[in-house]
Amino acid sequence: MTHQDFLKALVCPLTGGPLKISEDGKTLTSEDGTLYEVGDTGIVNMLYPKELLPADAREQYLYDQAFLRYDKGVSWVFETLNHSDEAATRKFFIDLMELKPGMKALEVGAGTGKDSALILDKIRPGGTAVLSDLSPNMLKLAQEKLSTEDLNVHYFLGNGSYLPFPDDTFDAVFHFGGINTFSERKRAFDELTRVVRPGGKVVVGDESVAPWLRKHPSYATLLKANPLFRAEVPLEDVPANIENFKLHYVFGNAFYVMDYRVTAKAPEVDIDLPIPGKDFVDNWRLRAEKAED
Numbered sequence: 001m002t003h004q005d006f007l008k009a010l011v012c013p014l015t016g017g018p019l020k021i022s023e024d025g026k027t028l029t030s031e032d033g034t035l036y037e038v039g040d041t042g043i044v045n046m047l048y049p050k051e052l053l054p055a056d057a058r059e060q061y062l063y064d065q066a067f068l069r070y071d072k073g074v075s076w077v078f079e080t081l082n083h084s085d086e087a088a089t090r091k092f093f094i095d096l097m098e099l100k101p102g103m104k105a106l107e108v109g110a111g112t113g114k115d116s117a118l119i120l121d122k123i124r125p126g127g128t129a130v131l132s133d134l135s136p137n138m139l140k141l142a143q144e145k146l147s148t149e150d151l152n153v154h155y156f157l158g159n160g161s162y163l164p165f166p167d168d169t170f171d172a173v174f175h176f177g178g179i180n181t182f183s184e185r186k187r188a189f190d191e192l193t194r195v196v197r198p199g200g201k202v203v204v205g206d207e208s209v210a211p212w213l214r215k216h217p218s219y220a221t222l223l224k225a226n227p228l229f230r231a232e233v234p235l236e237d238v239p240a241n242i243e244n245f246k247l248h249y250v251f252g253n254a255f256y257v258m259d260y261r262v263t264a265k266a267p268e269v270d271i272d273l274p275i276p277g278k279d280f281v282d283n284w285r286l287r288a289e290k291a292e293d
């Protein structure tokens with residue numbers, strides 16, 4: 001997929017409607033006249049909304065300030081967490097995506113590209129990777145660091161809650177490290193799932209100390225020192241059209257990563273299936289009446 005083909009594949013992040021590419025290839029315009037600019041290094045600014053919600057604007061600012069010290073800082077965090085093996089854990093994440101050479105992958109919140117390098121290795125030769133982040137400085141650093149031979153790699157600045165792609169575009173989508181603070185987290189889960197084809201994988205993770213560790217002294221200190229670790233796993237935000245959901249705790253059980261397969265439609269309970277016998281009816285009625293008390 002050439003850069004031009006990538007631009008043609010982008011849609012309005014709000015409505016999914018078409019975008020018009022200018023003759024010089026420097027801007028994309030949506031039906032309502034909103035402009036999206038293509039930067040000098042090919043990073044397309046698809047941020048939506050143009051004025052980010054306050055919590056997202058704050059995250060963007062923080063990461064834009066921290067980009068040069070991020071890699072060292074985040075590795076230190078993982079070292080404090082039971083002296084975790086960061087490289088092995090990140091490999092575990094990317095294995096969950098079930099990528100193969102030639103596949104098409106999206107990473108949201110790619111940051112400085114720590115996991116992106118592993119994604120690229122899985123899909124070469126011939127694959128397509130689309131890497132995105134909210135922070136221009138983090139994404140620029142990723143672009144500078146990554147080696148992209150044998151592949152098509154495209155970059156865009158984007159809000160994970162508004163993805164500029166049609167349904168079923170990717171074989172797998174990955175996000176690690178930011179979703180707990182997204183202003184529109186439920187919307188982000190819906191978007192991450194929507195752009196994956198049925199049968200493809202979604203892998204998402206972030207901070208959340210496992211419930212059984214929260215009162216242990218060193219973890220209680222961690223929770224006090226950094227409120228990000230107090231987050232609950234956002235199970236209620238997972239969309240209905242998925243199967244094979246798995247939840248893993250990693251990095252000293254202070255982070256979660258979930259993986260699931262996308263399905264064409266949500267599962268249903270067949271409430272019209274004839275009941276197999278009177279005993280069964282009585283038993284369920286008894287339990288239902290008891291639960292109402």
Ligand SMILES: C[S@@+](CC[C@H](N)C(=O)[O-])C[C@H]1O[C@@H](n2cnc3c(N)ncnc32)[C@H](O)[C@@H]1O
Nearest residue numbers: 063109110111114134135138159160176177178
């Ligand atoms: C902790 S960093 C993780 C970066 C990388 N995934 C890693 O594991 O090293 C979180 C990243 O999420 C990005 N981010 C925060 N809010 C976002 C949003 N609403 N949409 C997309 N990215 C977002 C930040 O800019 C930052 O680069």
